[in-house]
Amino acid sequence: MYRNHLRIATAEGIPATIFATLLGGPFLTGFLLYLGATAGEIGFVIALTTLVNVGQVIVAFLIQRLHKRKWVLILSVFLHRVLWGATGLVPFIFAKELWVPAFIMLYISAFVANAVIGVVWASLIGDIVPGRLRGRYFGIRNTILNALGSITLFVGGFLLDKYPGGQGFLILYIIVWICVVMNVVIFLFYPDAPFERSAETKFVPMLRKPLYDGLFMKATWFLACWLLLQTLVVPLYSYVMLEVLHVSYSITSTMTVVQTIFMMISFYFWGNMNARFSNKTLLYWTLPFIAASCIAWSLNAIIPTVLALLIIHMLLGVGVGGFNQLSFNFIIGDTPKNDRPMFIAVYSAITGLTSFIGPLVGGKIFEWIEPLPRWVQVFGFQTAVGILLLLLALTVGRKVLKNPNPHSF
Template identity: 60%
Template sequence: MDNMENKHKVTVSKRVRKPSVHRRNLRIATLEGVPSTIFQVLLQGQFLTGFLLYLGASSSQIGFVLALTTLVNVAQIGVAFLIQKLPSRKWAMVTFIGLHRILWGSTGLIPFIFPKEYWVIAFIALYTTAFIANTAGGVLWSSVISDLVPARVRGRYFGIRNTVLNALGSLVMYGGGIILDRYPGGHGFLILYIVVWIFSISNVVVFFFYPDVPFEKSEEHKFLPMFKKPLKDTLFMKSTLFLAAWLLLQNLTVPLYSYVMLRLLHINYETLSLLNVSQTVFMMASFYVWGNLNAKYSNKRLLFFTLPIIALSSLMWGLLSVMPMLLVLFAAHIVFGVGVGGFNQLAFNFIIGDTPKKERPMYMATYAALTGLSSFFGPLIGGQLYEKIAHWPQWTQVYGMQLVVGTLMIALAFLLGRRILKDE
């Protein structure tokens, strides 16, 4: 009788302990996102565009820089193969993510080290190297997090995690905007970079506490057979190529919104921060809604419903011709936040949830490479187009591009998206 009671206690103890390990791992993954969010918010979006303008970059150079982060994603295919050879993913992940944080943060030292005529070139060199390191770190992190988060809670967990981190990001974004308005030019960016350096180091430290979860490796040991696995998956490739085409259109204008508002509409950083905060707040609210819907409906079906919302946000810029500027911009940012929040969350869940576990790194890399190429050419072409129409009537630069792109997105969504992003 005592033996049976002891066995029962051991069984109950195991049942209690196992979920606590999962909870601890998820807590670490959420905690890691805090310094990462602060670090990245202050170095991207409006702050990246503003810093590049401070360094003397043109619209085409800004478009090129915004596109670089996605171009290097092509290298993820090689990384996905090489990580199969690693005995441990954790320390490789820490190394590459650490390099990314250090190199990106060091762009703040450019005005102190280089002559002014080399500022933009030096930024592009450091930024490119940082995101090459991030390519490897991103594959490793996605692989680890997909194993860390149980499939049954994945939709809700990422919904909650994204909500918390985007709430934090909104506060940081607004605070950063106030600093740049109060301390214009190099002084303001120096303050931002001091904060960046503190939290980039903190972020790397938290990664040391990530668990080294077991890694189910591919059954293929050679590169070509492993590379061909996702290419032979017809449903995966059709969806991925469609999403790549969509991102090409979307990125013709969206990454350059900050350029339009800062340079053409002469909006100050505080107002720009409020616009982005409103976008983020509604994105956060949408994470919870999309996460709950994802428990009932497939990733692909919900992905389709995000497309018209994103297209509508682009078309809304046309209202600048008849309505007050700030009212239109706030409305367009809010609608975009709802759409792109769902798109990003569901696209990520599609890659880590609807793909074979053992082959997932190569599937992720293939998706990242194809969408990365299209996302690279989007801002690059967009930046060039803005330069070519610089002497056209101002409305063509302020909202004309958005109207054309929004119309094309609507056509793509309903002509192809409805057929491709459907339940099989």
Template identity: 60%
Template sequence: MISLRSRKQYRKRSVQRKNLRIATMEGIPAVMFMTLLGGQFLTGFMLYLGANSSELGFVLAITTFVNIAQLFAAFLIQRLKSRKWTLVLFVALHRILWAGTGLVPFVFPKPYWVIAFIILYTIAFMFNTVGGILWNSLISDIVPARVRGRYFGIRNTMLNALGTLVMYAGGMILDHEPGGKGFLILYVIVWICIAANITMFFFYPDMPFERSSESKFIPMLKKPLKDRAFLKATLFLGGFLFFQNLVVPLYSYVMLQLLHINYQTLSLLNVAQTVFMMGSFYIWGNLNARYSNRRLLFWTLPIIALSCLLWGLLSVLPMLPVLAAAHIIFGIGVGGFNQLAFNFMIGDTPKGERPMYMAMYAAITGVAAFFGPLIGGHVHELIQGWPVWTQIYGMQLIVGTAMLALTATLGRRILRDT
């Protein structure tokens, strides 16, 4: 005979598995439309609209700057009766407005294409800041702590594998149908995926919410600010992301505009990056069972810095092998960084205060990451008359060296020895 307690545990595990399947299935259309609207496709579409490097830098930066709004969202969700339905609302607004950028060439005169895109894109990501913190809060309750590392490792691997296929297919479409027709095909696929993604959120569970012990905004805001270990780590990671974002978001611009690489080749480079990032999830996940999130975060940093420095080999070695090596090394490093930073936010913070901790992390790193591509885009404009090598890999060499120096000094004290 099966005891009553055993039956209850079985039902609980069955419900948990169902919820995990829903969260995984929701990610499938999400990764498809995000792949086709971001990265090289975002850069290519903006260049098609007529954007320059400064405008591109602003668009790449604004998604992180609006994360400041998460501080207020973290306070407001304490008063929500339902995280799920508020999440559905903000997710739908974000997706619909982002997909609406594809209508810009059909609705606005050509001189207003870039500004119209920027306005729609910015508003979309303002809604996404609220949706993002709601999703992080909800998913941390959906995924049991004991399987969190394994689940996100499998989910990330599967979704990134799909993302590589979509990325390559998107590159082939744009090479076969360059210009407006190619982007129209991509946006039709995007609209279908967004409809499916929004629908999947209706099946999310509305989990019980452990609320903060504080009821007012300022005391709640002070909780992560008084946590010295958390604050020091977050400020340091924000500084590192500032340097990283001076160059990395503009890689596609450099390759498309200065190295004249076609979309299919660019897709293959990004596929190689993603494949190695996927493989690294398993390695970082196993290491995470033995070492702390912070210590492993430290070891991802010199790997990311090395990927920037490898661009300097363009001066002596063939272009494609160098770019492939730089993308592969970056994939290994950033895969570990993203996975461990997420675990750091949801695993190393008190559960009741987790929304404000996550919001503080997003706000600090978001502001730092905002100024990176913004300044990087302006620098590219300023050095247009300089020797070509300074525009192609000069900034990467300077930034990579700065990242290594930052890691070896502050990073060693703040992360590795924590």
């Protein structure tokens, strides 16, 4: 029976991946530039997706009153997909000066619903996938969905180059709405595993469980600090390519395809390694790849731009692919089952807050350094952040994530 459940969970990810790919990444940046957004506004929009995760702490408490999670998940998915898809109507409904504010309002509403999805889906999928299969299953699932994402990126970039401006984005949003319908329908077939609720019934005692777990909190605070630095530059890679380097949509999307391909390769590698090493140890090994990706922007000074971008995105794919997969395995595998929703929520709230601050500050920094020599925007800022990340990994990261004694730091 569980094999059928895993197939449904994988099938659900197909339209969801196409949907998120065409509305996120370089296409999100491109659509915001089309609407007239500044670098600061783009950083703010990117950051919003993680800020709302702070509300997951409340969600984790409220879902304890549920016996079944499926219909709450379906309602949240419906609201998220419809509201985010509705951003495509902004140029048709609002005056031009209201395009960016209207987009932001719809975007915020969509990701409030997504905060609910984050807790409920992670809690449910953690119960659906047997513990012994998690590393391999998520490795295979992520590989399949990222392969699809690569194709989607390539097709989306081709369409925007062939049909520039509003016409190209209109085509993308038509595809998006088809995926919205498909995704919601597939969720109707989702399994609804029995929900083992926390023994605590009050909010504060329930919140204390993760907050008083020393090993969990040390890892969470380190990863939050890491994401604060990482998100100063990584979410704005597309902005630098499109607005600073002035490369085309097709090249920008191709770079994201390269990143996704290397993510797929890394999913298989990290998934197999997960059978031999702990989630936290493998998380540590992903950090130098992400730092190296930021430092590799300095290659723009000595080699052709396209070659430098290829190296940057190959390193990022290996690093971020492993980081995302292993951090997810960490919060659903290294936490107590009955209290897992609150552990997930606390992790998401803390890392969400720092991941909100990162792109917001990063976008402003790109505005502030615009009058400086061009090399500062092209690679100077990114390289400086990469060096800081590498130092953080080799010092604090080594102590927190790669400690030979699992019972002490």
